[in-house]
Amino acid sequence: MTRDPFHPATPRSLPSLEEIVFTRGSGADLWDLQGRRYTDFVCGYGPVVLGHGHPVVAEEVYRQLRSGTLYPAAGRPLRDFLDTLSGLFPEQSGALLLKTGSEAVGAAMRLARHRTGRDLVLRLGFHGWHDQVISPHVNWHRFDHSQRRSARPLGVPGIYGSAVRVWHGDEVDDLVETVRSTPDLAAVVVDPVELPLPLADSAKRVLEAAHEVGALLVLDESKTCLRLGPGGAQERLGVTADVLVLGKAIANGLPLAVVLADPSLTAQSRRLRIRGTFSNELTSVAAASATLRVLREEKVHERLERTGTALIDAVNAALRSDGLDDRIAAVPYHWPCMPYLHFRNVAETERTDFYARLVRHGVLLLPNHMNFVSAAHGEAHVQHAVRAIRATVQDMRGEGLLEPHGGTGNE
Structure with missing residues (x-):
């Protein structure tokens, strides 16, 4: 089933989800009709602070x-x-x-x-x-x-x-x-x-x-x-x-x-x-x-800060390893519990493609918006996000994208 990206059920900032119908959520994860699992850093645009179905x-x-x-x-x-x-x-x-x-x-x-x-x-x-x-x-x-x-x-x-x-x-x-x-x-x-x-x-x-x-x-x-x-x-x-x-x-x-x-x-x-x-x-x-x-x-706010910091640090280490730390950086949107991917000199089309490919690798991140960690996110979710980001980078570079001089846009 193909969903119209302007259908009311499709979040406008996540057009890459237009063909996905979610069926359930548990903790930091969501599943779709095909049984595919996704790590969710959207958290309903922020409300899901303890995790789905707490x-x-x-x-x-x-x-x-x-x-x-x-x-x-x-x-x-x-x-x-x-x-x-x-x-x-x-x-x-x-x-x-x-x-x-x-x-x-x-x-x-x-x-x-x-x-x-x-x-x-x-x-x-x-x-x-x-x-x-x-x-x-x-x-x-x-x-x-x-x-x-x-x-x-x-x-x-x-x-x-x-x-x-x-x-x-x-x-x-x-x-x-x-x-x-x-x-x-x-x-x-x-x-x-x-x-x-x-x-x-x-x-x-x-x-x-x-x-x-x-x-x-x-x-x-x-x-x-x-x-x-x-x-x-x-x-x-x-x-x-x-x-x-x-x-x-x-x-x-x-x-x-x-x-x-x-x-x-x-x-x-x-x-x-x-x-x-x-x-x-x-x-x-x-x-x-x-x-x-x-x-x-449970002092959840302390856990959110630790998890957000761990996610930001792990993503940045992976980007440095892939030679992309001058193009993409994970940063706190003032506080680590709201991490953000900041692009420099990357074309708009490549940024959109980046987020769409992340979805295919099972990670949901918001473009042009802070993301959110929940109390249900742990080390396994952080590592899954890092692997998905590295796989996305490899996919795109294999197609000649995200090259050192491949874009002119900023975010």
Whole structure:
């Protein structure tokens, strides 16, 4: 069966999967209809932090399914989960539950506009697909900022440009000056992976600048939530955001996102009409409670860092051995738990071919995007990835590709 690469079931950044239908996942691996096995570093674009089908999470979800999934008011599992969150984030103990990061960022922006009485938002990073935060769209996840391009997605009205502005640059001084000089600013919405280096200094200076002009800092931790430790990037960077968005890994692959803020602000959600039919859905809450418990008891973030570092080091050693270390490098996307393949002087067509061949060798990596390690990845998965990369290099060189002067593109 050949799948149309524009079919909704085909991830656009992984066109090499267009002919694959996955049937199951376990730990760090996936299997397709033909029984072929793949090591998965996509992890659902980040949510699968413990591994596919984690037994503790699966058992909690099954238990909740037997007890019902949607009550007319908050049930005990939800109250327990919110208590856990308030223990982790005592200065942001008010919580709103939604299903996706896109929803959560929209809710956070509405809260900020209500608190400040202003409309304008400055955003830094990718914050979901909703109209007001997708246009203009920037290739945010390209490691080389010089290769980023912006475009207006089809079907998005231009009117949002007057309410949401975009900053994408390299210098924190410019970012701080932009915050200070933007009139009537309600909020600065920041994806921490897109802050200028050094990250901690940038985060603190942006928070100070926002407060100077009476705006709120919204920290969108959809990617970094729990992967960097229970306190996430906020704890690592030494800041306390006015509004914090958690998503992706919080429920190990089930749909859940959380907005945290001062309870006096989140209490306004009813007046602000921030609510959906499935806001109190409990299977995702059960999954999140189980995920948090495992992450904390097993110090999963430390394992993710070790595995990511081992993967980066092993891939780079293999590339040096093959004489390609000046063309391809494995790097941490700020943190080793999110490894990235950085290409230099390699044509776009060859990069696309590289990822497609990796799939045929049984390894799933995201092009132009950080990848993710899970608690289920181990030394065997690292070595499998190295063998697949070396086999891909050998295949391509056998066809006259990836030669020392064979490309002109950068990433």
